[in-house]
Amino acid sequence: MRVALFVTCVNDALYPRTGIAVVRLLERLGVTVDFPAAQSCCGQPQYNTGFRHETEPLVRRTAEAFAGYEYVVTPSGSCAAMIREHYPRIGRKAAAEGRGDALAELAAALAPRVYELTEFLVDVLGVSDVGAHFPHTVTYHPSCHGLRALGLGDRPRRLLAAVKGLDLVELPGAEECCGFGGTFAVKNPDVSAAMGTDKTAAAAATGAEVLCGADNSCLAHLEGLLRRAGSPLRTLHLAEILAATEREPLR
C-alpha cells in the first residue's frame, strides 16, 4: 500500500521528529510512504482568522500536491478537519462568488482521501497494536478538532493502550479545549493561558511523565506553558510513541 504523507507546515518546520516518526511507523507496518514536495500548509491559520480569499491558493496547492493518491495521511486532526470540513465549504463559496467550480471540484476530490493518522491506522490498516514499546506513564489530551470535527473517539487511546510497557492514565476533563485555538493564543492570550494552565495542571496531577496529543500545535502551547513553569512533564506527539520500539526506542 502506498500513501502520501501530509506532514503539515507546523511539523515540517518545528516538529520534523513527528513526521519522521510517522514515516518509520507506517513503513514498519508495511506501508510505502511518499512525500509530495509541492505540499505546504493547509491554510487553516488564514481561514480561521477570517482570510478565506488568502486561503484559496493553499487549497489549490494542497489538492494538486496530493492528486492521484488514494490515501493521504496526516499527523494532525485539525489539518485533516480543515481539509475534510472546510475545503468543500471554501470551494462552494468561491463558486457562489462567481469564480467558477474548479476549486469546489478540487476540494471535493481531496476531502474523502484525507486520513488523520489514528483513523488510517485503525480504520484502513485495521490495527490497534502497532508493535510499539514505551515504558512510561502517559496521559492523553484529545485535541478538539480530532475529537469533535473528525470524531476520532477512542482510536488514539486504543492505540496507546496497546503499547507495550505503557501505563495510560485518564486525564480529568480531557475533552475540554487546551486553549490554543490558532490565532486565539495570541489574540486572547489571557484566556488562552488560563485554559492551558488548567489543562497542564490536570495533566500534572495524574502523575504521568508524558502528556501525549495528536496535534503538535496544541502541544506547542502546552509545552510552552509547562517549560515556562519549569514542570518536568513533557509533551509528545502520539506518532512518536507509536514509532518507538524495543530495538529503536524514542531518543
Added chain:
Amino acid sequence: MTATHLGMPAFPAAAREAVRDDVLRANLRRATHTIRDKRARAVAELADWDRLRAAGKAVKDHTLRHLDHYLLQLEEAVTAAGGTVHWAADADEANRIVTDLVLATGERELVKVKSMATQETGLNEALEAAGIAAYETDLAELIVQLGHDRPSHILVPAIHRNRAEIRDVFRAEMGGWGRPAPDGLGDDPRELAEAARLHLREKFLRAKVAVSGANFMVAETGTLVVFESEGNGRMCLTLPETLISVVGIEKVVPTFRDLEIFLQTLPRSSTAERMNPYTTMWTGTTDGDGPAAFHLVLLDNGRTDTLADEVGRQALRCIRCSACLNVCPVYERAGGHAYGSVYPGPIGAILSPQLRGTDSEIDASLPYASTLCGACYDVCPVAIDIPEVLVHLRERVAQGGPVTRDGIRVRLRPAHGRTAERAAMRAARLLLDHPGALRAGERLLARARRMRPRRLPGPGRAWTDTRELPELPAESFRDWWTRERGTPQ
C-alpha cells in the same frame, strides 16, 4: 442593543480582568461544571435525542424561511383571540410602544418576567426615564437588579455571584425597593429564596401591569409560551390586569404540535430537567380569567437583516437554552460581562455582531472570542454550527463582504486596524505557496536556532508572556527527507 454596552472594551481586554478575578473564576467554574454535567446526564437519557435535535432544527429552519407568512398568521390569531399586536422595527420603537401602553393604564410600576428581548432593548432604563418602575421577579434577575449589576448568563443572570455576595446585596438593597430583607439574613440558599419570596409576593399582589417575553409563539393558535422554574412567571402572567409581551420575531413556530419537540429539548438543555417546572401558555384574553388586556410587541431589531445572511441566519434558531455557555471554556474563564451584550458566551459571539453590526470594537472582537473547539455546537439543541458562523463573521471583520443593514445589501470594508494582520497573512500565504522560499526560510531559522529568544517583541509577546517558544530543530522535515530519501516526488 442597549446603551449600557456601548463603548465596551474589546473582548480580550475585558476578559483579562475576569481571568485575574479568582472569586469570579471559582464561582463560574463551579456553576458551569455543575450544570454542564447535569445536562449531559439528562440528554443521555433520551434515546432519540439526535432526532429531536434534527427536528427542532428543521422546524426552526422552515419557520424562518417562511417567517413573513407565519408572522401574519400569528398576528391574525392573536387578534382574533382578543390581543393586540404591535410591530417594532428596533429597540427604541419597542420601548416607546411599551412605555405608551403602560402610561395609558395610569400605572407607574410593573412586574417583569425574565425576558431577553426586553434586556436587549434596554426596556427597564427606558421605563425608568418615563417615571415607571419595573420590578424583576426572577430570583437571579432580582439579584442583578438589586445589585445594580449586569446579567452575565442567559438563564442564570447572577451566575457570577456566590451566596455570600447575594446575602450582602439583599441586606443592603431590598429595603430601598420594597420589603426589606429579614433581620439576620444568612447565606443559606433556602433562607435567601424565602427572603426573595416575601419581597416579591408584595409586588405580585399589587401589580396591575406585567411585562414578559416568550419562549415560543404558535402561529396557528396565537398562543404564547413561557418556560420558567420559579413560579414567578405564572404570577406575572395571570395576576395583573394588563400583560405586555415583547418577543423577537424569530420565536414563532407554525403549530401547537411543534412544541412537543421543544418541551423536551429546552428543559433538558437549560436546567437539565426532564420536564419544565412552570410552563405557562395563554391565547389572547379570556373574560374573568387572567389579564383583561394583552399586547404583543413583535421585535425585529436586526433580525430581518440577520435572516438575509445565508450562513449567519442559523443563529436565529436559538431557543436561549444557554447550554452553549455552560459548556464553553472561554465563557467559563472570561465571564459573561466580557461579551459586552445581554447575549454572552458562544451564542452572544455570533448574535451580537449580527444584530448590532461589527462596527464597534467589542462587536468586531466577539467572533474571535473562541478557540473554535466546537463544544457549543455539540450541545446545541437546534444544531447551530457556532464555529462555522464564527469563522464566517471573522471573514466579515477581516476581509469585509456583503451584509444587510436596514434591509439594504451593502459591502463592508475590512474593519479598522486589520491592515497589519492582513499584510502578515498575505506574506505568510505567499511564503507557504512557494515551497522553495519556505525551505529557504526554514533553513534560515534552523541556523538561528541558538538565538531562540525567551521573549518576543511586538505581537509575539502575546505568546512569550506566558509560554516558551518551541525549540527549533536542526533541520526541517523536508530537508531530512531529502537527505534520507533523495528528492521528494
